[in-house]
Every structure is written in C-alpha cells, then in structure tokens.
Amino acid sequence: MALSDADVQKQIKHMMAFIEQEANEKAEEIDAKAEEEFNIEKGRLVQQQRLKIMEYYEKKEKQVELQKKIQSSNMLNQARLKVLKVREDHVRNVLDEARKRLAEVPNNKELYSELLVTLIVQALFQLVEPQVTLRVRQADKGLVEGLLSKAQASYKAKISKDLQLKVDNENFLPAETCGGVDLVAAKGRIKICNTLESRLELIAQQLLPQIRTALFGRNPNRKFTD
Structure with a gap:
C-alpha cells in the first residue's frame, strides 16, 4: 500500500523529533560529564594551590619563629653582657676604693x-x-x-x-x-x-670569685670557683 505524501511527512517529522531528542540527550550527557570533569579538575587545582599556599605560609612561619629565636638570643646575650659589664665595673670600683685606702697606709x-x-x-x-x-x-x-x-x-x-x-x-x-x-x-x-x-x-x-660572690651572690651556673 503506497504511503501518501502526508504520511511520509509525518514519519519524517517523527524521525527528526527522535533524532533531535537523542541529540539533546547526548548533549546534556556531554554537558553533565564536562561539568563533572570541570568540577573535579577545579577541585584538584584548588587543593593543589591551597597546599602550595599552606606550605608557603608554614615556611614563612618557621622563618619568622627562627628569626624571633635568633633575635631573642641576641637580645639575651646583649643583656648578659651589659650585666657582666656593670658587675665588672662594680668590682673595679671596689678595687679602686681599696687602692684609695692603701694610699692612706703610709700615714x-x-x-x-x-x-x-x-x-x-x-x-x-x-x-x-x-x-x-x-x-x-x-x-x-x-x-x-x-x-x-x-x-x-x-x-x-x-x-x-x-x-x-x-x-x-x-x-x-x-x-x-x-x-x-x-x-x-x-x-x-x-x-x-x-x-x-x-x-x-x-x-x-x-679572691675575685669570693669578691663576686660577696657582691652579687653565688652563681648557680658556676661549678668551680677557682
């Protein structure tokens, strides 16, 4: 039985609709997969950069801590040197006073x-x-x-x-x-x-060790006094 032109057109439209639907579904599938891959790659890159940033700031933090320790050590050493200088000046003043009294002995x-x-x-x-x-x-x-x-x-x-x-x-x-x-x-x-x-x-x-002890007390860090 021969198909009429109307039937042919109807089948053609039906086939076109089916092809279009298949194409749309395939396109959506491709878009969804592309979106998923994009999000995965984006997440990987973000995590990678986050780790780099964390490593960078951890390194900076260690550098700052090291610098603080060095600065603290330098300041502590400077303070100790100042204390030692003040103590030695005091000992020298005591000896100078002793010399002044010696000058009176011949009297x-x-x-x-x-x-x-x-x-x-x-x-x-x-x-x-x-x-x-x-x-x-x-x-x-x-x-x-x-x-x-x-x-x-x-x-x-x-x-x-x-x-x-x-x-x-x-x-x-x-x-x-x-x-x-x-x-x-x-x-x-x-x-x-x-x-x-x-x-x-x-x-x-x-008698210098005894003089220091008499002036400033015993040094707990000193084992020997000779």
Missing part, C-alpha cells in the same frame, strides 16, 4: 714600718741573693734606710745567711705609688715587685 708610720719590713723580707726569701738593692718612693727613702738592719736580722734569723741591703738613690718608685718596695738583684737581672698595688692586685686575682 700610719708605725703600721707602715712593720709592713715595709714584712714586704722586704718576703721578697728576700724569693730572691735568696747576697746583694739586693731596694727601690722605694723618694718620700720613703729615709724610713726604709732606718729599717734595713731590722729586715737583715729577720732574714738571717730564718735563713742563716748574710746579705747586703741598700736603697737605690737614683731610681725611685713613682710618687703616685701607694707605697711598698721593688727589690733588684743580680745586676738588675732579677726583680721582685712588692708594692702595695702589686700585693692588692695579687690578692684581688686570688
């Missing part, structure tokens, strides 16, 4: 005379030389000359050896010296300094 002639004899005899025991020259302050020349026989007798009583003592009349200790003596022997090759300043310096070095 007490009796005490100073006994001290001079002791200083001379102590140095003689170190020298053990038969001939010794004393260098003193010019102001002490007469006083020391009057003490030579006493010093010689004290030396001989303990070591049973004679010696000749004389005061140097040309070379004197500086006038600003607090007092005491220098002993010279063996034609100037041997010299012992026994001035009041040298004795103070020696005692200060030996």
Whole structure:
C-alpha cells in the first residue's frame, strides 16, 4: 500500500523529533560529564594551590619563629653582657676604693714600718741573693734606710745567711705609688715587685670569685670557683 505524501511527512517529522531528542540527550550527557570533569579538575587545582599556599605560609612561619629565636638570643646575650659589664665595673670600683685606702697606709708610720719590713723580707726569701738593692718612693727613702738592719736580722734569723741591703738613690718608685718596695738583684737581672698595688692586685686575682660572690651572690651556673 503506497504511503501518501502526508504520511511520509509525518514519519519524517517523527524521525527528526527522535533524532533531535537523542541529540539533546547526548548533549546534556556531554554537558553533565564536562561539568563533572570541570568540577573535579577545579577541585584538584584548588587543593593543589591551597597546599602550595599552606606550605608557603608554614615556611614563612618557621622563618619568622627562627628569626624571633635568633633575635631573642641576641637580645639575651646583649643583656648578659651589659650585666657582666656593670658587675665588672662594680668590682673595679671596689678595687679602686681599696687602692684609695692603701694610699692612706703610709700615714700610719708605725703600721707602715712593720709592713715595709714584712714586704722586704718576703721578697728576700724569693730572691735568696747576697746583694739586693731596694727601690722605694723618694718620700720613703729615709724610713726604709732606718729599717734595713731590722729586715737583715729577720732574714738571717730564718735563713742563716748574710746579705747586703741598700736603697737605690737614683731610681725611685713613682710618687703616685701607694707605697711598698721593688727589690733588684743580680745586676738588675732579677726583680721582685712588692708594692702595695702589686700585693692588692695579687690578692684581688686570688679572691675575685669570693669578691663576686660577696657582691652579687653565688652563681648557680658556676661549678668551680677557682
């Protein structure tokens, strides 16, 4: 049975509608898949960049923390150095005050005379030389000359050896010296300094840990005090 033109047109329209529907469904499927892939890729890129940003700021944070530690350490060291300087200045002031008091010792002639004899005899025991020259302050020349026989007798009583003592009349200790003596022997090759300043310096070095402890208390970080 032959189809009429109307039937042919109807079937053609029906086929076209079916093809169009298939095309639309395929297009929607492609769009949905593309949207899904886009969201997946977008999520991956966002996560990737987020991790990079997090790593960047974590690195920056560590750098800042390290810088803070370095700065804190530097400031702490500077503070410690300032404390040490203040303490050393204080110790120096104490020693300067001691030197000022030493300068007053020669004012007490009796005490100073006994001290001079002791200083001379102590140095003689170190020298053990038969001939010794004393260098003193010019102001002490007469006083020391009057003490030579006493010093010689004290030396001989303990070591049973004679010696000749004389005061140097040309070379004197500086006038600003607090007092005491220098002993010279063996034609100037041997010299012992026994001035009041040298004795103070020696005692200060030996007692420096005790001086610091007395002024500032015991240092808990110090195991030995020598």
